[in-house]
Amino acid sequence: MTTVGEALITLLEAHGVDTVFGIPGVHTVELYRGLARSKIRHVTPRHEQGAGFMADGYARASGRPGVAFVITGPGLTNTITAMGQARADSVPMLVVSGVNATATLGKGLGHLHELPDQRGMMEKVALFSYRVTEAGELPGVLARAFALFSSSRPGPVHIEIPTDIMVNPADGISAMPANAGPPEPDAAAITEAARLCVAARRPLILAGGGAKRAEAPLQRLAERLGAPVVTTANGRGLMFSHPLGVPASPSLTPVQALMADADLVIAAGTEFGPTDYDMYGDDSFVLPANLIRIDIGADQLARRPARISIRADCRAALDALLAEIGKGQASSADGPARAAATREAAFAAIGPAIQAQMRAVEAIRDALPGSIIVGDSTQPVYAANLYYDHDRPGGWFNAATGFGALGYGPPAAIGAALAVPDAPVVCLTGDGGFQFTLPELGAALDAAAPVIFVVWNNRGYREIETSMLDAGVEPVGVSPAPPDFCKLAEAYGIAADRLAGIGGLADALKRARATGLPHVIEITVD
Structure with missing residues (x-):
């Protein structure tokens, strides 16, 4: 007998999915039943938010939807931030979650991972949220999702499957084509x-x-x-x-x-x-x-x-x-x-301090031509969003615009590296933002994703501190102590370099790229 969980994997394969990011749990065990026998690669982040950000980076780099599997309740709520970023930046993302057994929903009986109205909550952030109540609905809702991704402005879609439905028979169902394309220009x-x-x-x-x-x-x-x-x-x-x-x-x-x-x-x-x-x-x-x-x-x-x-x-x-x-x-x-x-006047307008930060991004581009640079909310990324010329279409993206989720860069870079394995991928993050998703170093190692993590370490949230000072507010809460990033990298078995400024950045990037392995480069900034 083929179960709904097994059919899900087969249908995703039929829609061209080759990678899924997720953390299995007791509410999604049955969704994993057919995964080991499939051609789909599974990547395990260290947090469900990381699963969503990895799916986002995968989608932006490849142009194909990113897919995440998460458990009901906290697994899904952990993913909402990544879905919000995808919604703001029109990124195609499919989030498949479990939900408690059908007969228990909405009754507040205190079941594990229970939410009052999970689907209602997701409808506020997803383009649409759908609960599968019988096997025959699965091909249609997946076709609807993939048609939406290809025919209109994309974003996150959520599909939830109750635990009692996952194990139901699903023999004989097959994928429905998602042939919808974008509208022809009038x-x-x-x-x-x-x-x-x-x-x-x-x-x-x-x-x-x-x-x-x-x-x-x-x-x-x-x-x-x-x-x-x-x-x-x-x-x-x-x-x-x-x-x-x-x-x-x-x-x-x-x-x-x-x-x-x-x-x-x-x-x-x-x-x-x-x-x-x-x-x-x-x-x-x-x-x-x-x-x-x-x-x-x-x-x-x-x-x-x-x-x-x-x-x-x-x-x-x-x-x-x-x-x-x-x-x-x-x-x-x-x-x-x-x-x-305009170029000349705009460059002058950003001023010497921002120009210097932008030069750090240019150093990455020039050292690794054709690279994908995935940014977090950190000073050089803010600077380059103001003025910077990249050498690869779609090869510069970050979360410092739109929704602005801190901690986006490291997991999104892992997703990008797995989507486009031939391209150099650099994550440019700050010491504050990196601490949001620092454990994803382990996910990079597990997945053999050769991301070069460049950490701009100015020992705090300096952009926020500047905003406080400009507003006449005495800075509070903007100096979280950073760890020794190089020692943390080494604890994961990842090589690391520490630089004082950007003088040796180009050589360090080239050495890191030559290894084909994850690498950390910490730049200490005065």
């Missing part, structure tokens, strides 16, 4: 957008995370129009070293001046969130009047109305726009000059 909207593009004399493109797999048509459109391209933090790498690239935050005054001067703005895959466009909270960002928006999500398009809204995958929309415009000379001859002037 022809009339493309025609009107092309007309505006050709007429524009000072066009500008804003590219966010939704455009990170549309590098080629984005560059061609920019060149055809002579339009500078401002990339948000999640869009970095799309225009590396390109004369029209502006790898600077739209929150910076020179970038906002560039937007204000443009007579047409094309926004591709960006939600105009304040952590990108108004991070200083001074209401300085004004939505452009002559705006073309491209986004796969109807809800996002509705939140920020534009003159022309195109609901489609960015690559498809940009390809269609290029075809409609046709060949010809650039609409704007001064695009490279406008981009260069």
